[in-house]
Amino acid sequence: MQEEQQLNIELTEDVAEGIYSNLAIITHSNSEFVLDFIQIMPGVPKAKVKSRIVLTPQHAKRLMRALKDNITRFEQANGAIAESEMPNAFPLNFGGTKGMA
Numbered sequence: 001m002q003e004e005q006q007l008n009i010e011l012t013e014d015v016a017e018g019i020y021s022n023l024a025i026i027t028h029s030n031s032e033f034v035l036d037f038i039q040i041m042p043g044v045p046k047a048k049v050k051s052r053i054v055l056t057p058q059h060a061k062r063l064m065r066a067l068k069d070n071i072t073r074f075e076q077a078n079g080a081i082a083e084s085e086m087p088n089a090f091p092l093n094f095g096g097t098k099g100m101a
């Protein structure tokens with residue numbers, strides 16, 4: 001008879017705050033997937049990678065399935081998520097007025 005093992009996951013305060021990202025770039029090799037999460041701001045021609053996650057192909061596929069499942073449940077509860085007309089375009093102009101200082 002196998003004993004069920006429990007995993008204790010710690011979430012530190014600074015990690016719990018999260019990092020905002022409005023662009024993700026995904027690259028891969030034969031052994032890993034790299035997800036770069038970026039924050040771009042209107043009128044700023046330069047953007048920084050805020051977080052990088054490196055995954056095995058197996059974990060990347062599990063993440064894809066988990067995201068799909070969560071999106072399905074979200075849309076069942078809240079309605080369809082509207083997609084941009086140009087999903088691959090970089091949202092460099094967020095709309096609205098430009099402030100002047």
